[in-house]
Every structure is written in C-alpha cells, then in structure tokens.
Amino acid sequence: MAVRVGVLGATGAVGQRLIQLLEPHPEFEIAALTASESSAGHTYQEAAKWRVDSPIPDEIGEMTVTATDPDDVPDDVDLIFSSLPSSVGAEVEPGFCEAGYIVSSNSSNSRMAADVPLVIPEVNADHLDLLEVQRDERGWDGALVKNPNCSTITFVPTLAALTEFGLEKVHVSTLQAVSGAGYDGVTSMEIIDNAIPYIGSEEDKLETESRKLLGEFDGAELNQNSMAVSASCNRIPTIDGHLENVWVETEDDLTPEAAAEAMESYPSLDLRSSPDPLIHVFDEPDRPQPRMDRTLGNGMAIAAGGLQETPFGLQYNCLAHNTIRGAAGASVLNGELLLENGYL
Numbered sequence: 001m002a003v004r005v006g007v008l009g010a011t012g013a014v015g016q017r018l019i020q021l022l023e024p025h026p027e028f029e030i031a032a033l034t035a036s037e038s039s040a041g042h043t044y045q046e047a048a049k050w051r052v053d054s055p056i057p058d059e060i061g062e063m064t065v066t067a068t069d070p071d072d073v074p075d076d077v078d079l080i081f082s083s084l085p086s087s088v089g090a091e092v093e094p095g096f097c098e099a100g101y102i103v104s105s106n107s108s109n110s111r112m113a114a115d116v117p118l119v120i121p122e123v124n125a126d127h128l129d130l131l132e133v134q135r136d137e138r139g140w141d142g143a144l145v146k147n148p149n150c151s152t153i154t155f156v157p158t159l160a161a162l163t164e165f166g167l168e169k170v171h172v173s174t175l176q177a178v179s180g181a182g183y184d185g186v187t188s189m190e191i192i193d194n195a196i197p198y199i200g201s202e203e204d205k206l207e208t209e210s211r212k213l214l215g216e217f218d219g220a221e222l223n224q225n226s227m228a229v230s231a232s233c234n235r236i237p238t239i240d241g242h243l244e245n246v247w248v249e250t251e252d253d254l255t256p257e258a259a260a261e262a263m264e265s266y267p268s269l270d271l272r273s274s275p276d277p278l279i280h281v282f283d284e285p286d287r288p289q290p291r292m293d294r295t296l297g298n299g300m301a302i303a304a305g306g307l308q309e310t311p312f313g314l315q316y317n318c319l320a321h322n323t324i325r326g327a328a329g330a331s332v333l334n335g336e337l338l339l340e341n342g343y344l
C-alpha cells in the first residue's frame, strides 16, 4: 500500500515539482497540500500559479490547500515533504516532527545541525542513522532529514567518487540557472545579457555542506571531512541546470582517465528515483551543457566532462538539474530511502 504523504509549500516552485514527481509515484500517495494562510481554504488550482511543464493532475487541482500546521494535516499521513522558505521551515518543521511526522525537507534551515542527517542517498545513506541520535536528543516520534543545496548536490557526488585518492583541496565555481532563485528571484532586466557574480549565502553552503556530506558517522557523531573547499557562485541566464567548474587536489596522483573511470563506476542505488549510471561522463570537450544534459536520468543524473590536468590539480565540469536532482527529486529520493530503511 502506498505511503500517504503531505507537501508543505505545495504551491511554490519546488512544491509544484514535488507534485509532478509524487503524483505518478507508486510508493507515495499525495494526501495533504499546505501553503500560507492566503492560500488555505482554496482549491489547489485556485491557489497555485502552476508553471511546471505538464498539466496539474485533475485530482490534485481539486484538493483543498490547508494552512501549514500539523493540526490541519490528516493523522494517517506518515511522510511530509517540506519546501518552505527557510525562515518558515525553521519555525514549523520541528512542530511536525514533534507531532510524529517524518519530514524530508529541502529547505536550508537546520542542514548543518549536528543531529540532522544531510543526505544524498548514493553518497552517504549511512548518515540516516543519525536519526537515532536526533530522537534521543529531541524526544521526537517523528524525524527531520534534509537534502543539500542544489549547487552542493551537483558537485558532491563527483567528489565522492574521488575520495579514494584522498581529497585535499577543492575549488568550485558555479554557473547557476535563474530557477534556483525562484520565480520572483531575479528580474529579466537584471539577468538578460548579464551574469551576476554573487548569490547570497550560497558559497558558504557549498563549503560547509560538502564537508558534512563527505564526513564519517561513527554511530554517535558525525566527523566532517577535512578537505578544504572554496566556492565562487554566479547566476547566469539559463532556466534550469547548474553548471560547475571544479578543481581538485588529491593526496595520491589522479589522472583524468582514473577520475573518469572512478566517476563512471561510482554506484547508483536500487531506489526508484536513483539513476543508473549516477554520473554520466562525457568525452566531448564541450559537454555537459545545461540545455542538452539537464534531463539525463529523468533529471536525477549528474553529468561530468572536460577532465584535464592543470597546475591546480584535476579540473572538470559537472552539471545537474537544480529543481529536480537539486531540490524536489532529492527530497523524494530521501523519502524512498526512509521507506527502504524502515522509517515508514
């Protein structure tokens, strides 16, 4: 029987992607949609300014949106997908966990909290066991699991494939699509014929979340990876798909051929939304490209290419679909992992 799920922030850009992925999902059944007080009480099709590239499923359009409060969500909902502005997430997510709901959240609040698993299933599924520590410390019947920032998700799987060479220093420079800023994030006058070399708080997220994701959980606490990470983030006028340039210095010698082999053979998982292969390595020097490669693996794959030796170590480019692998798809995959691991 499908697990009944709720979506917090269901009318937003990521909430709409969540609905697009969850509605046909055989393991999950959408049973609750929440948003702000101004949307509550309206049907979903009245409340949401739908912008996803497939129509609103009929039965979803007719559902009534409720306020984002545990008392408004049916008790038989077991799993909550949260895609709220982070200030709202920080306020309401603990209440859902206290009320017994398992929350798979995309919002940035609490990602770096010591007892909150920050998970990319193919990279660090074992960090999910931090939930035992979380429940002991917080006394929750529910639980809170986070997926990382969309730019972090794009480069960390490629680093995970290279850990056997001993990661020492990583430099990453991003070319991020406008959808990452949300529909009202950057105006057309700001971004057309332009590039903006600043995205608030983004560099810090790449630098800290990557070290947590590649850290080791010893059963009691998580020890962060000791690699040094420096990030520089840029907004460019693409719609979807974050492209990143990465330089990696390693303890052991690392040739482009060995790196390509490690990335191509990095294992996927037997979860419905996990693509196989996880990392697609291009031989063509001008790939990956956002418009051509963001839908690889139904938007869940990581694309890499342009591997070469430089005076600053191995250099390559990588790409992922920021609102699918980088947001809604990441939360759904964490939901699948929670199900697989018996939390639901």
Ligand SMILES: NC(=O)C1=CN([C@@H]2O[C@H](COP(=O)(O)OP(=O)(O)OC[C@H]3O[C@@H](n4cnc5c(N)ncnc54)[C@H](OP(=O)(O)O)[C@@H]3O)[C@@H](O)[C@H]2O)C=CC1
Residues within 6 Å of the ligand: 008, 009, 010, 011, 012, 013, 014, 015, 034, 035, 036, 037, 038, 039, 040, 047, 068, 083, 084, 085, 086, 088, 106, 107, 108, 149, 150, 179, 180, 181, 182, 183, 322, 323, 326, 327
């Ligand atoms: N856009 C993207 O590509 C990405 C976004 N994210 C993150 O995901 C989260 C959501 O982003 P996005 O979908 O773009 O945001 P949107 O602004 O498009 O949507 C926000 C959602 O939250 C609801 N909401 C806003 N305020 C409240 C409130 N006070 N109480 C309850 N619900 C509220 C809105 O409801 P209503 O319609 O009623 O206002 C809406 O459903 C953010 O944390 C963002 O940083 C992460 C990665 C990528």
Ligand SMILES: N[C@@H](CC(=O)OP(=O)(O)O)C(=O)O
Residues within 6 Å of the ligand: 086, 106, 107, 108, 148, 149, 150, 151, 176, 177, 179, 180, 181, 199, 202, 205, 322
């Ligand atoms: N800041 C990201 C999107 C985002 O909302 O990230 P986060 O999930 O860390 O809030 C971007 O602009 O592309």
